[in-house]
Amino acid sequence: MEKKAELLNILNQLQKSEEKYRQLIEQASDAIYILNYNGNFTDVNQSMCSMTGYTRDELLQMTITQLIDPEQLKIDPIKYVPPSAPETSTVRERRFAHKSGRLFDVEVNVKTFPNDRVMVIARDITVRKAMEADLINAELKFRTIADRSMVGIYIVQEGEFVYVNPRFAEVFGYTPEELIGKHPSSLVIHPNHRNEVDESIRARLSGEVESVHYETVGQRKDGSSNWIEFYGSRVMMSGVPSIIGTMLDITERKQAEEQILKEKESLLRSEANLQTIINNTDTAYALLDAQLNIVEYNNMALRYAQKEFNYDPALGTDLFSQIPADRMAKFREYVSRVLGGSPVSYEVSYPGGAGNSPIWYHVRMFPIAGRDQQILGLVFAASDISDRKRADYHLQQAYRNIQYHVESIKDMAWKQSHLIRSPLANLKALVDILRADPTDQLALDYLSSELERLDTVIIDMSKDATERTIYN
Structure with a gap:
């Protein structure tokens, strides 16, 4: 009776164990099936x-x-396990055919037991296979695009390049194979800048920052330097923190920027020199737009406006309202010609100079055109030529005096020729008579009279010359 009870207890436990086993199999999300060796x-x-x-x-x-898909069986048939085979376990992929005829991929875990029993756990991996196919296609597309890109593209994982495209390698004089597997900064970054680049890589891989954009100095295979610009972001690839980014060779841009900076500095120096020259010149300069708004002027132009038109910029008055109407009408006529493209030059005077003499200016106006040759405005330049005008006046006066003296000399020469020669001729004749008869009283009287007449002519000529000198 005791043995029977013990046997019943064992059977009961086996039954419970089988029920638990059945429940586990039925509740499993994976497909489970059992085969025999056939x-x-x-x-x-x-x-x-x-x-x-x-x-x-x-x-x-x-x-x-x-x-199983018949086509797959042709190239990969099932190998039935002999009954005497030991217990084995394998994992592989198969392509099943659904009752509807649809094919789908499964991953099977096959466990072979000695008692003519093969237990298989199968999982539908259609979605996974589709994702893998998409991943392969995406990787193919990425490589196709990246390999043909004119921008350098790189991927860093675990502190080394796992991918660089041909352009990236070309910028530094390498082939992609020479860079893959190498530390990112060891070959392509100038030694003076490697620490900052290494820190940027570390910060992204550790998750401290997601993306960076910076410029640095690179180093080519031949040892020469170049300027490069990096864009890089942290991504997870197959569960591994990675960096994917782009690189641009900006050496030419940097050189151009440096040249522009030098030219800008030179331009600023030139502008400063020009301002110094303009503000210390004796010529008044003003830049006006096409509507006659004053855009810029120098110190002399301000003094010119203050002096000639009593213009006070502090009052905010319109300069042109200070100009007399008759002068303004003429000025607008000149402006119209200049804005039509023709330069204008003229002289103008204003009262109020030293000794009540007028102040003279030489005025030049010429158009300012843009790149499309459209007239944008004009430059007004006025130079004080009063000294020159006074010099011209005195020169003309001197010329007139010279002309007068020349005429005086001519007049004196005529007198010498006509007034002096007559008494002299008479004197010569009387001298001849007296030589023949020194006692001829009549000849002596004539001689005395002619000498007096000659003396009178000489005195008159002297007075005339004195009067001409005093007059001039």
């Missing part, structure tokens, strides 16, 4: 039925080969 189904769970579209009874009447 490939016949001996048991299946509900997930297997759902995955294949067959009922449990239908599957128990089938063999595994009826579920």
Whole structure:
């Protein structure tokens, strides 16, 4: 009786164990099925039925080969395990055919037992395979685009390059194979800048920052330097923190920027020199737009406006309202010609100079045109030429005096020729008479009279010359 009770207890425990086993199989999300060594189904769970579209009874009447894609079986047939084979376990992929005819991929974990029993756990990996295919296609597209890109592209994982495109390598004089597997800064970054680049890589891989954009100095394979610009972001690739980014060779841009900076500095110096010259010149300069608004002027122009028109910029008055109407009309006539494209030059005077003499200016106006030759405004330049005008006046006066003296000399010469020569001729004749008869009283009287007449002519000429000198 005791043995019978013990046996019943063992059977009861086995039954409970089998029930638990059955519950586990039925509740499993993966498909589970059991085959014999001939490939016949001996048991299946509900997930297997759902995955294949067959009922449990239908599957128990089938063999595994009826579920596998025939094309796959041709190249990869099932190898049935001999009954004497030891317990084995393998994982592989198969392509099943759904009851509807649809093919789908499964991953099978096959466990072979000695008692003519093969237990298989199958999982539908259609989605995973599609994702893998998409990933392969995406990687292919990425490589196709990246390999042809004119921008350097790189990927860093675990502190080394895992991908660089041809352009990236070309910028530094390498091939992609020479850079892959190398530390990012060891070959392509100038030694003076490697620490900052290494810190940037570390910060991204550690998650401290997500992306960076910076410029630095690179180093080519031949040892020469170049300027490069990096854009890089942290991403997770296959669960590994990675950096993917782009690189641009900006050497030419940097050189151009440096040249522009030098030219700008030179321009600023030139502008400062020009301002110094303009503000210390004796010429008044003013820049006006096409509407006659004063855009810029120098110190002399301000003094010119203050002096000639009593213009006070502090009052905010319009300069042109201070100009007399008659002068303004003429000025607008000149402006119209200048804005039409023709330069104008003229002289103008204003009262109020030293000794009540007028102040003279030489005025020049010329158009300012843009690149499209459209007239944008004009430059007004006025130079004080009063000294020159006074010099011209005195020169003309001197010329007139010279002309007068020349005429005086001519007049004196005429007198010498006509007034002096007559008494002299008479004197010469009287001298000849007296030589013949020194006692001729009449000849002596004539001689005395002619000498007096000659003396009078000489005195008159002297007075005339004195009067001309005093007059001039």
